[in-house]
Amino acid sequence: MHPAMPELPELPELPAVMALHGVARNYAWGSPTAIPRLQGQKPDGRPVAELWFGAHEDDPSPTADGETTLAAVIAAQPVPMLGVDVAEEYGNRLPFLVKLLAAAVPLSIQVHPNRPQAQHGFAAEQARGIPRDAPDRNYRDANHKPELLYALTPFEALCGFRPIERTLALLDALGVPELGEVAALLSGPDGLRAAFVHLLSLPDPSGIVAAVLDRCAQLGDDYPACGPASAVRRAAAAFPGDVGVVLSLLLNHVRLEPGEAIFLGAGNVHCYLDGLGVEVMANSDNVLRCGLTPKHVDVAEVLAVTDFTALAEPRCPVRAEGSGAGVDVEFDVPVPDFAVTVVDLDAHRGRRDVDRPRPHVVLCVAGAVDVAALGAETLRDTVRLQPAQAAFVPARDAGFTLAGSGKVVLATTGSVAAPSAGATEQI
Secondary structure, eight states, rough: OOOOOOOOOOOOOSSSSEEEOOEEEEOOTEEESSSHHHTTTTOSSSOOOOEEOOOOOOSSSSTTTTTSHHHHHHHHSSHHHHHHHHHHHHSOOOOOEEEEESSSOOOOOOEEHHHHHHHHHHHHHTTTTTOOTTTTTTTTSSSSOEEEEEEOOOEEEEEEEEEHHHHHHHHHHHHOOOGHHHHHTTTTTTTHHHHHHHHHTOOOEEEEEHHHHEEEEEEESTTTHHHHHHHHHHHHSSSOOOHHHGGGEEEEEEEEEETOEEOEEEOEEEEEEEEEEEEEEEEEOOOOOEEEESSSOHHHHHHHHOOOOSSSSOOEEEEEEEETTEEEEEEOOSSSSOOEEEEEGGTTEEEEEEEOOOOOOEEEEEEEEEEEOOOSSSSEEEEEEOOOOOOETTTTTSOEEEEEEEEEEEEEOOOOOOHHHTTTTTT
C-alpha cells in the first residue's frame, strides 16, 4: 500500500469520456501495413510495431485536444480518475497499458520480471547512475510486466517452456546430432534450466544453429514438427546464427486464431513471431532479452528472473459474462493490475451498458462504436470510436454505455483486494 495521498486543489470538471490519441512506436520488427490498414490509412512504408494507449511515463497518450496527456490528467485528479482503491494501491498511477501490436519479424526472445525483482533491479541501476534510456539498462521502471495478447488476426508466438517430455520427443523427431547434449541435459536434474543455461553459455552457437536450420529447412508443412520448424526458419531468416534459433525449440509454439489469447506471467520466456493483436499489460516497459536480438543481453539477470516451470497450455482461459446472445468474452487473468473483456456489440443488438466504477480504456477493433457516460436523463460526453481508436472512462461515474456495431476490447483493473491465488509471485 502506498502512503496517504496529499490534498489536491479543486480542479475544473473534465469530460466524462476522453478520446485518446495512440502513440506509435516504429520498431524495426513492426508491420508497415497492419496497424495503418486497421486505422483506414494508407501505409507510408515505415514499420508500425505498436500503438500505445495509456499513461506510461515514456509515452502517455495525448487527449483529444492535444493540450494534455492521460498521465497528466490522472496526476491532477487521481481519485476521480482511478477510484479510491486503485489510486491508493497503485500510487495515483493507472496500473495497466493497452497496445495494438503488429509483428512482421520475430521480436526478441524475452522475459519480464516480477514486481520485487523489478523494484530491486530498478533501484540498483538508479544507484549506479545508469540512464533510463541507456542501451545496457535492464530495468526501465520498478514495475512487473505480466501481459495478455489477444489475437485480431492469426497470430504466431513462442510462449513458455514446453513440457520436457514433449520437447524430448520433438528433438528425437528432428534427429539433429548436435542437439544430443541439449536432450541429455533436459533428461537430467532441473532439465529446463540446465538446457537453457547451456545454450546461452555457448561461446560460438553458429554450428548448432546451422545444423538445426539445415534440418528444419528440409521439413514440409505436413511434418508433425512443422510448427516449431517454421519458427526456426522464421527466426533464422531474421537473425542468422543467433542462439535464439535453437532456444525456440524449448518453447511452446502457438498459433492463435482471431479471438484467442495467451497470458504471459513474470518469468515466462516468450517471443512474438507474426500477427496483429491487442496487448494489455501492467504499466511497465521492462524487457530482458536472451535471443533473436542485436540488443543488450544480460545472461545472469535473465537467469535470475526466468521461471523454469513448464507451461502445458499457453492459451488464456476465458469465462463468459452475460446471458443469451449477448455473451462477452472475459479472459481469466491471474493478476489484479488489469482485466480484459471483449464485447461484440452486434451480439448485444447494438448497445451494452457497463456499470463497473473502475477506470477503463475502451479500444475499438472493428466497426464504429459510441462511448458515452451514463448519467441522469441523457448520455454525456459521447466519443465515437473507429478501429484503432480508444477512449478513457474515469472511475468517478457509475458507468458508461457502448452503442453501435462492431467490437471493442475493454481494459480495466482487476480486484485490488483479492487477487487470485496463482498470482502471488506477481504481486
